[in-house]
Amino acid sequence: MSMHTLYNLVTGPLAWAAFAIFIGGMLAKFIYLTYLAKKKDPTVFAYLSTKHVIRSWFMWSVPFVAKNWRLRPLFTVVTFAFHISLLAAPIFLMAHVMMWSEGVLGISFWTLPDQVADWMTVIVIVCCVYFAVRRMIVPEAKYVTDIKDFLMLILVALPFITGFLAYHQIGDYKVMIILHIVSGEVWLAMIPFTWLGHMILGPMVRGYMGSEFGAVRHVKDW
Amino acid sequence: MTVDTQEKKIIEDPGIDQGAAKLTPEKIAQVINTTLGTENLARLYAYTKTCVHCGLCSDACHYFLSHDRDPKYSPVGKIKNTLWPMIKNKGKVSVEFMKEAARIAHTECNLCRRCVQYCPFGIDTAFMISTVRRIVHKLALTPQYIQDTAHSHAATMNQMWVKEDEWIDALMWQEDEARDEFPDFRIPLDKEGSDVYYSVIGPEPKFRTQLIYQAAAIFHEAGVDFTMPSGTGWDNSDMCMFTGDFEMMGRLKRDHYESAMKLKVNKIVMGECGHAYRSVYDMGNRWLGWREMPVPIIHSIQYFYELLMAGKIKVASTIDKLATFHDPCNTVRGMGLHEMGRAVAKAFVPNMVEMYPNREHNYCCAAGGGVINCGPPHKMTRVHGNKIKAEQLKATGAELIVAPCHNCHGGLEDIVHHYKLDMEIKFLGDIIYEHMVKTKAVEE
Numbered sequence A: 001m002s003m004h005t006l007y008n009l010v011t012g013p014l015a016w017a018a019f020a021i022f023i024g025g026m027l028a029k030f031i032y033l034t035y036l037a038k039k040k041d042p043t044v045f046a047y048l049s050t051k052h053v054i055r056s057w058f059m060w061s062v063p064f065v066a067k068n069w070r071l072r073p074l075f076t077v078v079t080f081a082f083h084i085s086l087l088a089a090p091i092f093l094m095a096h097v098m099m100w101s102e103g104v105l106g107i108s109f110w111t112l113p114d115q116v117a118d119w120m121t122v123i124v125i126v127c128c129v130y131f132a133v134r135r136m137i138v139p140e141a142k143y144v145t146d147i148k149d150f151l152m153l154i155l156v157a158l159p160f161i162t163g164f165l166a167y168h169q170i171g172d173y174k175v176m177i178i179l180h181i182v183s184g185e186v187w188l189a190m191i192p193f194t195w196l197g198h199m200i201l202g203p204m205v206r207g208y209m210g211s212e213f214g215a216v217r218h219v220k221d222w
Numbered sequence B: 001m002t003v004d005t006q007e008k009k010i011i012e013d014p015g016i017d018q019g020a021a022k023l024t025p026e027k028i029a030q031v032i033n034t035t036l037g038t039e040n041l042a043r044l045y046a047y048t049k050t051c052v053h054c055g056l057c058s059d060a061c062h063y064f065l066s067h068d069r070d071p072k073y074s075p076v077g078k079i080k081n082t083l084w085p086m087i088k089n090k091g092k093v094s095v096e097f098m099k100e101a102a103r104i105a106h107t108e109c110n111l112c113r114r115c116v117q118y119c120p121f122g123i124d125t126a127f128m129i130s131t132v133r134r135i136v137h138k139l140a141l142t143p144q145y146i147q148d149t150a151h152s153h154a155a156t157m158n159q160m161w162v163k164e165d166e167w168i169d170a171l172m173w174q175e176d177e178a179r180d181e182f183p184d185f186r187i188p189l190d191k192e193g194s195d196v197y198y199s200v201i202g203p204e205p206k207f208r209t210q211l212i213y214q215a216a217a218i219f220h221e222a223g224v225d226f227t228m229p230s231g232t233g234w235d236n237s238d239m240c241m242f243t244g245d246f247e248m249m250g251r252l253k254r255d256h257y258e259s260a261m262k263l264k265v266n267k268i269v270m271g272e273c274g275h276a277y278r279s280v281y282d283m284g285n286r287w288l289g290w291r292e293m294p295v296p297i298i299h300s301i302q303y304f305y306e307l308l309m310a311g312k313i314k315v316a317s318t319i320d321k322l323a324t325f326h327d328p329c330n331t332v333r334g335m336g337l338h339e340m341g342r343a344v345a346k347a348f349v350p351n352m353v354e355m356y357p358n359r360e361h362n363y364c365c366a367a368g369g370g371v372i373n374c375g376p377p378h379k380m381t382r383v384h385g386n387k388i389k390a391e392q393l394k395a396t397g398a399e400l401i402v403a404p405c406h407n408c409h410g411g412l413e414d415i416v417h418h419y420k421l422d423m424e425i426k427f428l429g430d431i432i433y434e435h436m437v438k439t440k441a442v443e444e
Ligand code: HEM
Pocket: A011, A015, A018, A089, A090, A093, A095, A096, A099, A114, A117, A118, A119, A121, A122, A159, A160, A163, A164, A165, A166, A167, A177, A180, A181, A183, A184, A185, A187, A188
């Protein structure tokens, strides 16, 4: 197989598959949990309160509001920098947006200056290293971490590492870009099947707990 | 402060040990799989799938903090040692494993829900530990002492094997006593159409009748139109909730509410107890499928607050000791009553200092969640497991702890004693009764 056909494969069918698994998987998770709650856990919906769902999301999305964020400033800065960069860099990257606009969607949207995206990429990688080291040295994290959790961190970091190397033309660009695309696709496809699914389940749990604490127990949940 | 660094030794409990002797791996797998496969599925699924194993919940737990940050006492550590293997192995776990799981779930977690406030996702570890207890219950592995109280609930509808005549006798005895102080005093039984139905926990008629006297005296002085039932329903406590015997919990709560409904009262006021509040306001009603309560239920903290604000009880004298306020988990993380509690306490004890952390972030007493009810074999588990509370109390320099909850009293007494803190512990009712204006009492 030539490099060219390989490139076509990973940017064509494989990319479609990755996005389909990611979006379909997340939707399925959302629908499944909603169905389970309706069917097997009716008190969940009985006490859901929009106001308190939003309140809880907001309170936990702003750094240093929640008590636990205030207790651990370094971790808080790291996790916020990590999550913001993790979402913003790939979505608003010029190189990615161009593929959307020239390809399937035909739309173009706001992009980040390359320099900023590059820094965000570095932030994600450094934060993953921080998380990994923390899992090795902080006893309460180490105790509940197993090999899978480390693999997950590597998986999360890989598209950023390869993207960085490709952008800076370190190593063989053609190989690197293919590695990048493949790792990005694995990244997307794995989210629904691992605890990375917290991307969708996290806000659902948070919203439910916000309702329980806010609407039923009349007390803060942060 | 002395540091208790002792190896975790296995505590013998006839309930767990004798129950385990009758178990087979097949039975264990069958019970685990039917429970995890059918009950409260949505929450269990969401919590176990969402957890990223970060350990951020650890700092919430007094057991973890009291054992020098030993991770096996962290909330997620306890889930790792109970629920995770059950799920991972599809119920195929050993009898030894189940014994340990029963011990962890019943004596190393107070279901205080503090960790829920610390997990960035709001994962409810207390709920998962409750689920473990439910499995333990179905396998008949529940610790002996608490199982005895659950049996009492089933046989008598109260926690302490109190017979009907003993209950009525306890009330009439208190009425008699109180008539020396308040000539017109009554504890009206089964008075239909009263404004307030007053319910208490099983141990009150058994060991702490003085509390019934005091509450009734406060109501009498405030001119409250109240009644107490002569039959079952008077006990709002609930050990079945804590053992995972939810069927029995439902029966108890229905009896409680129906007894109030039969008397056509406007509201139920309940004594100073935290777990009972969780049972009537949060857990039991859900099991019965009642979103709202059929009769409004009000905790004493709130009721005393209302009486005080309305000027129905007035302050005659104050206590000049330095005091601190202990927030019971079930009235703060269960109902946000922290400011009302403080307002009542401050009115009578102006000299108050805070513990840190406080209010909805306060540390549990380590007696709650049925842990104290697991009895003497497990006493030191909770005393050693709450060294942090002793440090927190000591740092206030207070001489008096105001704690509006029965379990908290039990737990704090043991902690005060073990760590030699020399602090007195009082209910709000103790303080109000002693220091309110008594217009209806005989002149001394
Ligand atoms: C699925 C198909 C994907 C394709 C076709 C793709 C393609 C590209 C291309 C062409 C570049 C530019 C390299 C250069 O400037 O020469 C790039 C960079 C980058 N990609 Fe992707 N990508 C994909 C998925 C992902 C995913 C899923 C992520 C993140 C999770 C990601 C993160 C990045 C980042 C952070 C950079 C920039 C690195 C830097 O500037 O330092 N990509 N990608």
